[in-house]
Amino acid sequence: xxxxxxxxxxxxxxxxxxxxxxxxxxxxxxxxxxxxxxxxxxxxxxxxxxxxxxxxxxxxxxxxxxxxxxxxxxxxxxxxxxxxxxxxxxxxxxxxxxxxxxxxxxxxxxxxxxxxxxxxxxxxxxxxxxxxxxxxxxxxxxxxxxxxxxxxxxxxxxxxxxxxxxxxxxxxxxxxxxxxxxxxxxxxxxxxxxxxxxxxxxxxxxxxxxxxxxxxxxxxxxxxxxxxxxxxxxxxxxxxxxxxxxxxxxxxxxxxxxxxxxxxxxxxxxxxxxxxxxxxxxxxxxxxxxxxxxxxxxxxxxxxxxxxxxxxxxxxxx
Amino acid sequence: xxxxxxxxxxxxxxxxxxxxxxxxxxxxxxxxxxxxxxxxxxxxxxxxxxxxxxxxxxxxxxxxxxxxxxxxxxxxxxxxxxxxxxxxxxxxxxxxxxxxxxxxxxxxxxxxxxxxxxxxxxxxxxxxxxxxxxxxxxxxxxxxxxxxxxxxxxxxxxxxxxxxxxxxxxxxxxxxxxxxxxxxxxxxxxxxxxxxxxxxxxxxxxxxxxxxxxxxxxxxxxx
Numbered sequence: 001x002x003x004x005x006x007x008x009x010x011x012x013x014x015x016x017x018x019x020x021x022x023x024x025x026x027x028x029x030x031x032x033x034x035x036x037x038x039x040x041x042x043x044x045x046x047x048x049x050x051x052x053x054x055x056x057x058x059x060x061x062x063x064x065x066x067x068x069x070x071x072x073x074x075x076x077x078x079x080x081x082x083x084x085x086x087x088x089x090x091x092x093x094x095x096x097x098x099x100x101x102x103x104x105x106x107x108x109x110x111x112x113x114x115x116x117x118x119x120x121x122x123x124x125x126x127x128x129x130x131x132x133x134x135x136x137x138x139x140x141x142x143x144x145x146x147x148x149x150x151x152x153x154x155x156x157x158x159x160x161x162x163x164x165x166x167x168x169x170x171x172x173x174x175x176x177x178x179x180x181x182x183x184x185x186x187x188x189x190x191x192x193x194x195x196x197x198x199x200x201x202x203x204x205x206x207x208x209x210x211x212x213x214x215x216x217x218x219x220x221x222x223x224x225x226x227x228x229x230x231x232x233x234x235x236x237x238x239x240x241x242x243x244x245x246x247x248x249x250x251x252x253x254x255x256x257x258x259x260x261x262x263x264x265x266x267x268x269x270x271x272x273x274x275x276x277x278x279x280x281x282x283x284x285x286x287x288x289x290x291x292x293x294x295x296x297x298x299x300x301x302x303x304x305x306x307x308x309x310x311x312x313x314x315x316x317x318x
Numbered sequence: 319x320x321x322x323x324x325x326x327x328x329x330x331x332x333x334x335x336x337x338x339x340x341x342x343x344x345x346x347x348x349x350x351x352x353x354x355x356x357x358x359x360x361x362x363x364x365x366x367x368x369x370x371x372x373x374x375x376x377x378x379x380x381x382x383x384x385x386x387x388x389x390x391x392x393x394x395x396x397x398x399x400x401x402x403x404x405x406x407x408x409x410x411x412x413x414x415x416x417x418x419x420x421x422x423x424x425x426x427x428x429x430x431x432x433x434x435x436x437x438x439x440x441x442x443x444x445x446x447x448x449x450x451x452x453x454x455x456x457x458x459x460x461x462x463x464x465x466x467x468x469x470x471x472x473x474x475x476x477x478x479x480x481x482x483x484x485x486x487x488x489x490x491x492x493x494x495x496x497x498x499x500x501x502x503x504x505x506x507x508x509x510x511x512x513x514x515x516x517x518x519x520x521x522x523x524x525x526x527x528x529x530x531x532x533x534x535x536x537x538x539x540x541x
Contacts (some may be wrong), residue, residue, distance in 0.1 A: 179331065179332050186336070299418060302343075302421050302422065303343055303421060306422055306424065306425040310335065313425070313428060313429040313432060314432075
């Protein structure tokens with residue numbers, strides 16, 4: 001497992017796995033949420049049915065829409081696919097580690113978000129404008145928090161290159177307990193909730209409500225474009241949860257790609273189990289809170305920023 | 319599974335700081351009290367860790383007393399006394415320093431206390447508990463003081479005082495493995511009576527002035 005070709009093949013398999021399993025993860029989250037609310041809920045495979053239905057449907061595009069509106073779903077999907085190539089989710093290395101590090105991944109996700117925001121205002125619908133302005137406010141607070149968290153992780157584990165970060169985390173075995181990492185974990189968890197649009201930041205179950213954020217931006221999309229956007233959103237969720245699991249709870253992950261096929265396979269199963277567990281925790285936490293007022297959301301993001309700041313302080317003072 | 323001592327100390331220190339952030343970030347009286355309750359439970363836990371490692375039974379008693387008085391009696395007492403107070407007085411609607419800014423300032427205060435402890439005391443002369451808990455107790459002290467001066471609502475002042483007291487308890491326990499039990503009991507009784515008196519004062523304030531806003535206290539001056 002040391003040759004370049006094998007690494008790239010495994011990376012491509014991981015990419016396929018991420019996109020194949022992402023709707024399932026969404027389905028599991030919805031199911032957990034339904035069960036904790038004493039509903040039976042749709043089957044965990046429901047997101048697949050929805051995606052295939054949307055994929056087959058015709059698309060309606062407003063006459064006022066420009067090329068930005070038409071190309072945004074593809075840009076979002078391609079940015080997410082590229083980001084998935086750089087992030088170790090199921091294996092402890094990223095196949096293109098020499099080409100880019102964690103900052104590139106943040107940049108790609110920001111690119112996807114930027115084009116989603118542009119598309120939201122492109123058609124000139126009022127809902128798109130609301131969603132875009134809220135998303136801009138939130139992302140201006142998410143970005144510093146995310147960067148501070150990444151700095152905490154990079155300082156503690158050494159480097160910004162994801163392969164060495166995950167390897168260093170896995171070398172500590174079990175759970176990384178440094179005070180800086182604990183604060184980083186809290187900040188990263190809050191940021192994942194914000195980034196994937198979960199409660200209390202945004203309600204992923206709403207449609208046509210005045211409180212929606214992400215749904216408001218993509219309200220004008222239908223058919224195949226909507227399928228692409230939803231699929232990318234689900235994949236982004238899986239990628240970020242996998243990154244959280246690999247950086248902060250690296251239990252069972254082999255330290256490098258040279259570990260042999262069996263440990264690697266077990267490691268990816270462990271990663272899958274951790275991601276499912278994390279998503280169940282997120283879904284359970286969602287039933288405990290209500291959607292917050294938009295201007296209170298900044299408080300929670302400030303908690304993330306402050307927590308990452310304290311993590312940084314702990315790193316330098318230890 | 320045997321958890322190593324430094325890990326345990328780190329975990330409790332982080333949990334204490336987080337619960338202090340909870341006091342800073344919550345806007346309502348119920349929120350402050352629940353954050354304070356969590357803090358007291360964790361404080362009792364860290365005192366129990368110190369007691370277990372040093373073997374002093376007095377610290378066990380102090381931990382149990384902390385748990386009973388600070389996590390059960392004081393929050394209940396405050397809730398009971400303020401039952402008749404109108405709900406709008408129990409939320410911090412318009413603090414002197416905004417909640418987001420005060421959270422960032424609290425993070426800087428944590429940095430300040432870690433820096434101060436590191437500059438003034440050499441860690442070689444301190445015990446393992448002092449190294450872990452002294453900066454945390456100092457940050458509890460600073461953040462409690464900051465909450466007291468930066469908020470308008472008088473109920474917040476009481477909570478700030480309680481946070482400061484928690485910091486002091488942690489300070490003595492971590493530095494000297496606890497003062498003698500009789501003093502510990504005395505301090506707890508003192509706090510209990512202090513909270514009672516301040517709660518009654520608050521009640522009178524709300525009845526007489528129909529407000530908890532300490533900024534309006536300045537209007538009473540003769541000028």
